[in-house]
Amino acid sequence: MLYKLLLLINFLGVLSVNLLVNGDVKVDMKAPGQVEAGKQMTVEVTLNKSDLSSFARFEQKLPGGLQAEVVDNGNGEFKFEDQSVKFIWLKLPQQEEITFSYRIKVNERLKGSFELGGTFSYIEDNKRHSSRAQTSQVSITPSPSVDQQMLVDVSEFKPMAKAPAERKPREQVHCIRQKPYKTEEEQGYRVNLLVHKGDKEKFAKIQEQIPQGYKAVEIESKGAIFTFKDQTAKFLWMNLPADPFFVIAYRVVPVEGEEAPQIKGEFSFIENENTRKIQIVQQDVDLTNTARDHLLSIIQSQAAPRITSGGGLDASDEELQQQAAQSTSKQKGKVQIEISREARRILEENARLTHQLEPQSGVYYRVQLAAGHRPINVERYFDEYDLEKKVRTELHNGWRKYSVGSFPVYKKARDYRVHIWNTTTIDDAFVAAYNDGTRITVQEALMITNHKWYE
Numbered sequence: 001m002l003y004k005l006l007l008l009i010n011f012l013g014v015l016s017v018n019l020l021v022n023g024d025v026k027v028d029m030k031a032p033g034q035v036e037a038g039k040q041m042t043v044e045v046t047l048n049k050s051d052l053s054s055f056a057r058f059e060q061k062l063p064g065g066l067q068a069e070v071v072d073n074g075n076g077e078f079k080f081e082d083q084s085v086k087f088i089w090l091k092l093p094q095q096e097e098i099t100f101s102y103r104i105k106v107n108e109r110l111k112g113s114f115e116l117g118g119t120f121s122y123i124e125d126n127k128r129h130s131s132r133a134q135t136s137q138v139s140i141t142p143s144p145s146v147d148q149q150m151l152v153d154v155s156e157f158k159p160m161a162k163a164p165a166e167r168k169p170r171e172q173v174h175c176i177r178q179k180p181y182k183t184e185e186e187q188g189y190r191v192n193l194l195v196h197k198g199d200k201e202k203f204a205k206i207q208e209q210i211p212q213g214y215k216a217v218e219i220e221s222k223g224a225i226f227t228f229k230d231q232t233a234k235f236l237w238m239n240l241p242a243d244p245f246f247v248i249a250y251r252v253v254p255v256e257g258e259e260a261p262q263i264k265g266e267f268s269f270i271e272n273e274n275t276r277k278i279q280i281v282q283q284d285v286d287l288t289n290t291a292r293d294h295l296l297s298i299i300q301s302q303a304a305p306r307i308t309s310g311g312g313l314d315a316s317d318e319e320l321q322q323q324a325a326q327s328t329s330k331q332k333g334k335v336q337i338e339i340s341r342e343a344r345r346i347l348e349e350n351a352r353l354t355h356q357l358e359p360q361s362g363v364y365y366r367v368q369l370a371a372g373h374r375p376i377n378v379e380r381y382f383d384e385y386d387l388e389k390k391v392r393t394e395l396h397n398g399w400r401k402y403s404v405g406s407f408p409v410y411k412k413a414r415d416y417r418v419h420i421w422n423t424t425t426i427d428d429a430f431v432a433a434y435n436d437g438t439r440i441t442v443q444e445a446l447m448i449t450n451h452k453w454y455e
Helices: 002-012 292-300 318-327 341-351 378-385 410-423 442-449
Strands: 026-030 034-036 040-048 056-061 066-072 077-081 084-089 097-106 110-116 119-124 127-132 136-141 174-178 189-196 204-209 214-220 225-229 232-237 245-254 264-271 274-279 281-283 328-331 334-337 363-372 391-396 399-407 430-435 438-440
Touching: 026 127, 034 097, 040 056, 066 077, 127 430, 174 264, 174 292, 189 204, 189 292, 214 225, 245 292, 363 410, 363 442, 378 391, 399 410, 410 430, 410 442, 430 442, 438 442
Parallel strands: 034 136, 174 281
Antiparallel strands: 026 040, 040 097, 056 084, 056 119, 066 097, 077 084, 110 136, 119 127, 174 189, 189 245, 204 232, 204 264, 214 245, 225 232, 264 274, 328 334, 363 399, 363 430, 391 399, 430 438
16 A cells, blocks of 8 residues: 555655665674673674665664673774664765674673664665664573672663763864965865864864855865865864874865965864864964974964854854854844855745745754655645644755754654654654755754754
């Protein structure tokens, strides 16, 4: 019945949002069926991901009394927090099959058994999908060295309270841009950036706003993913380089004219699970000399940077005020980023739609119901679902997309998506994110707003 329904929807020009069959992605987990308390067991997971190359995550919940540590991260980032094993890929490796593994240490006082499962979640065509590993049962053999009266069933284990960790002094973070300059070997202008990351290790990002009439090309990224879109050159790290400071570079090529570009940028990083930002400072320094002592002398000459949260701009910073005056306008106390040319074109096309989606300021989320190429009668098509929120239409990447709601935080949008699943036959609705009326990925929205990913 569902197959016939999908064929009918496709014929009408409205496609289900879950276009990639989850069967194309397979999760195979190998784990022993038995482990002795006080000892370790190794879990190995193999993902057959087909041709996926997007953001992805594998997560597995462990009961209390079990601790996990990575063995092989499969070119991703490993985390173990709140009893959850997580492997995160900002961009999946090219190979079709990925294998990663980790060890689980069992508290010596445990007995009983527990289930071991896991979910692989990924983004494909701006849609969220998931595949589950087959659940297996693991029994815990009590340790012979522990008194039987001290044994606790794994389902009832409660860890002892830990003493609060001593807070370490925060290391300064700097990002310095050498004034763009011409070279004989390269077209356009070379831009060198010196990053002093201090003790930061994980997710970080550099965004450089490139003026109209120029394009940016990667030269040296130090392991970051480089993109250039909507006049923004972006370096994105899942794991920062091991060195406390390093130099990256890109080239700015003028499409027309020869004037040196005026560039503004910021360095974002994670600190205490919060997103922090510093403005990139441009100076007349020599970053072609990458000798350690030379770079260290430049860093030591810098004043402490002004660090702001990821949620907005610091109105007391003169440089930010100048940037805001050129490209932003204030609305209800919030800064609204100027809409790009491409976004304006999309909004103009949306204006000709019936039941058009009106843009809002800031970051927000909606629940997308369906998408298609042909126009439909929105009221008649969605009337049978008895939705309490109005369905709105927008044009995006050549599709007419239909969504409902407006939620300031991802969790509320996620909960409403589940409500749609439970109260209608639309079982593949998903959350879409926006910034000032322009679609962005949910991951970018979470970083901008400093919110956490919730299942």
